[in-house]
Amino acid sequence: MSLKKLNKTQRAAVEATDGPILIFAGAGSGKTRVLTHKMFYLISEELYKPENILSVTFTNKAAKEMKVRVMGLLKTxxxxxxxxxxHSVCARLIRVEAKHLDLSPQFAIYDVQDQLDLFKVVLKGLNIPKDTLAPNQARNQISYLKNKMITPSTQARKARTILEKTVVEVYSAYQKALRVNEALDFDDLLLYPLELFDKHPKILAKYQKKWKYILVDEYQDTNRPQFHFLTRLSENNQQICVVGDDDQSIYGWRGADVSNILDFGKFFPSCRIFTLEKNYRSTQQILDAATSVVTHNDRRAKKNLVAANGSGDLLGLFETRDELEEADAIISALEKEIKLNKRTFSDFSVLYRTNAQSRALEDSFRRMGIPYNIVGSIRFYDRKEVKDVLAYLRLVINLRDTISLRRIVNFPPRGIGMKTLDKCV
Structure with missing residues (x-):
C-alpha cells in the first residue's frame, strides 16, 4: 500500500518521523487518515516494531476504528x-504495576454514579448537609482539582472560606474512602501513573523503552495530567506526534488546556509543524461561516480551510418567537425541500443543543405524521440492569467494594435496611 491517496501536506506529515511533530488538522481535513497511515508507514518501513508504538485518543470508538484501519492497511x-x-492505557499500566502503589490489581474503577454514591457516604460520615455541599457539587470541584493536579494538602493551604475548607475535608475523606474500597475514579487513572513515574524511575524507563514512538489524537483536549504523562514518556527520545485543532477545543470546563497544543513548540523546540487545510467534509460556505466565528478566539493557530467540495449553497438563518414556531418553521423547510428537490425524510437531520429541546420538535412531527428517529439514548453501561450485573461481578473480585455492595444488597429485595448496612460496612 502506497501513500498516493494522501495529499501533499498529509504525505509530508506522515513521512516526517524524526523528532517531535505537531499537526494542526482543521475539521474534515483527514487527521484520522494521517494518523493511521503514519502508523502504517512506521511499521511497513521497519522504522519501529508495532509493540514499540503507543497511540492514544479520547474515545473507545476512535481507538477501535484506528486499529481496524491500520490492520487493513497492513493486511494483518x-x-x-x-x-x-x-484512561484504558493508564488503567492497564496501573494494574501491571499495582504493587508499587500498594493497590490490588483487581481495583474497581468508579464511574460518575459510583462516585456520587461514595460522596453521599462520605458527606454523611462527615455530617455535612446537602445544602452546604451536594454530592454532585463535591464531585465536580474535586474532579477539577485533580485535573489541575492539586492534592488535598496543597488545596488546604489555599483554602480561605468555610466552603473551600469543607471541600478539602471531603476531598481527603473521599480519597481515603476510595482506598478502603480498593477503587480509583477516572481522574485517578491519569494521576497514578505520574506518581509511579516520580517514585520509581526504573518503571518510567521501562515504559520509555517500551513505547519508543507516541501518537496522540485530539491533542487540543488534553488536560494537565495527560500532558505530563505524554511528556514524561517522550522526554528522552522526543519521538512524539500530536494531532489536533485548537479551534475545536471545547472541553476547557473539564480541565482541557488548549495551551498544550498552542505551546507545543515551547516544550519541544525542535518540533516540525504541519497544517492540514484541505477540507473534505463541508462546502466553502460552511467553512467560511465557522471561520468567521473562531477568528474571535483570543489565541489560535492560523489556518485557511479550503473546501474540496466547492462553494456550496448559501447558509440560511431564520429567527422565531418560541420553540413552537421554530418547530413549525423546520417542518415547512422540510416540506419545501421534499416538494422542490424530490427529497425524502431520511435525507434530513435536525441538531439541537440539549435533549430537552427535542420535545417541541417531536410533538410537531407526530402531529404532522412525520416519521423520525431520536439518535442517542441511555448508554448501554448506564442502564440499571447492566450496572447491577457489573456491581455483582465487581464485588466477586473485590470484596472491599462497598459501593457495589450497597447497589446490589437489595436487588433482588432482601429486606436489609440502610441502617443495618451502615453498621456492616
Missing part, C-alpha cells in the same frame, strides 16, 4: 500496537 489480523484511550 494481529497488530500488537498499544492503541487506546488515555
Amino acid at each position: 489480523d494481529n497488530l500488537p500496537i498499544t492503541i487506546g484511550t488515555f
Whole structure:
C-alpha cells in the first residue's frame, strides 16, 4: 500500500518521523487518515516494531476504528500496537504495576454514579448537609482539582472560606474512602501513573523503552495530567506526534488546556509543524461561516480551510418567537425541500443543543405524521440492569467494594435496611 491517496501536506506529515511533530488538522481535513497511515508507514518501513508504538485518543470508538484501519492497511489480523484511550492505557499500566502503589490489581474503577454514591457516604460520615455541599457539587470541584493536579494538602493551604475548607475535608475523606474500597475514579487513572513515574524511575524507563514512538489524537483536549504523562514518556527520545485543532477545543470546563497544543513548540523546540487545510467534509460556505466565528478566539493557530467540495449553497438563518414556531418553521423547510428537490425524510437531520429541546420538535412531527428517529439514548453501561450485573461481578473480585455492595444488597429485595448496612460496612 502506497501513500498516493494522501495529499501533499498529509504525505509530508506522515513521512516526517524524526523528532517531535505537531499537526494542526482543521475539521474534515483527514487527521484520522494521517494518523493511521503514519502508523502504517512506521511499521511497513521497519522504522519501529508495532509493540514499540503507543497511540492514544479520547474515545473507545476512535481507538477501535484506528486499529481496524491500520490492520487493513497492513493486511494483518494481529497488530500488537498499544492503541487506546488515555484512561484504558493508564488503567492497564496501573494494574501491571499495582504493587508499587500498594493497590490490588483487581481495583474497581468508579464511574460518575459510583462516585456520587461514595460522596453521599462520605458527606454523611462527615455530617455535612446537602445544602452546604451536594454530592454532585463535591464531585465536580474535586474532579477539577485533580485535573489541575492539586492534592488535598496543597488545596488546604489555599483554602480561605468555610466552603473551600469543607471541600478539602471531603476531598481527603473521599480519597481515603476510595482506598478502603480498593477503587480509583477516572481522574485517578491519569494521576497514578505520574506518581509511579516520580517514585520509581526504573518503571518510567521501562515504559520509555517500551513505547519508543507516541501518537496522540485530539491533542487540543488534553488536560494537565495527560500532558505530563505524554511528556514524561517522550522526554528522552522526543519521538512524539500530536494531532489536533485548537479551534475545536471545547472541553476547557473539564480541565482541557488548549495551551498544550498552542505551546507545543515551547516544550519541544525542535518540533516540525504541519497544517492540514484541505477540507473534505463541508462546502466553502460552511467553512467560511465557522471561520468567521473562531477568528474571535483570543489565541489560535492560523489556518485557511479550503473546501474540496466547492462553494456550496448559501447558509440560511431564520429567527422565531418560541420553540413552537421554530418547530413549525423546520417542518415547512422540510416540506419545501421534499416538494422542490424530490427529497425524502431520511435525507434530513435536525441538531439541537440539549435533549430537552427535542420535545417541541417531536410533538410537531407526530402531529404532522412525520416519521423520525431520536439518535442517542441511555448508554448501554448506564442502564440499571447492566450496572447491577457489573456491581455483582465487581464485588466477586473485590470484596472491599462497598459501593457495589450497597447497589446490589437489595436487588433482588432482601429486606436489609440502610441502617443495618451502615453498621456492616
